[in-house]
Amino acid sequence: MPRDGGPGAPGIDPQQLWLNSGPQRRGRKPTYSREAITEAAVALADAEGIGAVTMRKVAERAGAGVMSLYSYAPDKEALLHLMVDHVSGELPTTDALTGDWRADLKAIARLQRAHMLRHRWLPAALSARRVPGPNTLAFLEYALAALRPAGLDGMAKIEIFAQLTGFVAGHVGHEIAQDEASQSPDGAATEARYLFAVATDGHHPELAEALSAPGRPVTPEATFTRFLNRLIDGLDTD
Incomplete structure (x- = not known):
């Protein structure tokens, strides 16, 4: 049945x-x-x-x-x-690559983020193992071509692309959840009061120091860029 x-x-x-x-x-x-x-x-x-x-x-x-x-x-x-x-099939696979594999990977990640924000169900759908179809394989081929200048072996390139996709899906899933939570101002205020109370209770000095640090841009785009740069710039090709 x-x-x-x-x-x-x-x-x-x-x-x-x-x-x-x-x-x-x-x-x-x-x-x-x-x-x-x-x-x-x-x-x-x-x-x-x-x-x-x-x-x-x-x-x-x-x-x-x-x-x-x-x-x-x-x-x-x-x-x-x-x-x-x-x-x-909406993802571009013929755009010119720069030859700078880190820059190209970051561009690919931004394409993925925009794509997942258009189809907000995608991060959840990608959480399960998916057998790649023709459009998915075409984008994988594009990403592997972007990684060719890195001089990695084939499996390492596939692993890096999987790591990148997982990062983007996880980040966008969190981004969507935060966006939905922001629709309830009372909930955001309650969370802020809770974190302030925890940070000033004397039992969480590391958290208190972190929360007292100078602020950074908190727009979704700025936050994604910071996280993406840490991921890509820190990749080891050895």
């Missing part, structure tokens, strides 16, 4: 998922396509969040019957794979 599997659901066959674009039928052309179903799922996630994506709601949005969806995606886990790869 088909099911709405959650993250980590077993049974994903990469060849079936990526090398077979949909059911092969004789006779009348199918009413729907895998791309149309995936676009409907992405639009639903963009509007209501990843938790809203169920086979039933995607079918309603696409104007299809629920059972017909299983011809294109056997369960929700496969659908999430399709969604992640679909939006990865």
Whole structure:
């Protein structure tokens, strides 16, 4: 029986998922396509969040019957794979590289951040292991080309890209959570009072010193840039 599997659901066959674009039928052309179903799922996630994506709601949005969806995606886990790869097609893969691999990696990270902020469900979707599809592989190829001047072996380059993507996804997830929390001024004020009380209780001198340090720009862009610079500038190529 088909099911709405959650993250980590077993049974994903990469060849079936990526090398077979949909059911092969004789006779009348199918009413729907895998791309149309995936676009409907992405639009639903963009509007209501990843938790809203169920086979039933995607079918309603696409104007299809629920059972017909299983011809294109056997369960929700496969659908999430399709969604992640679909939006990865928005990422540029032919922009000129500078040859300065650190600068190029930082540019790639900024592309990823903007991409994840457009699709705020992506950090959560990327938290589970995903089998890369054609669009994801194209962006990976672009990142590996950016890393070629670093003189690293192939696996090290893949690991660095995975580390970078994980950093961006984690940072954007936190950024989104902070943005949502800021919508409640009372909550932010309560947190500030709590931290002040802890910092002045005499039991946390390191925290007190850190909080008393001169302030830095706290815009999301400035914070991301500081964290990104620490990550990329500190990478060891030995």
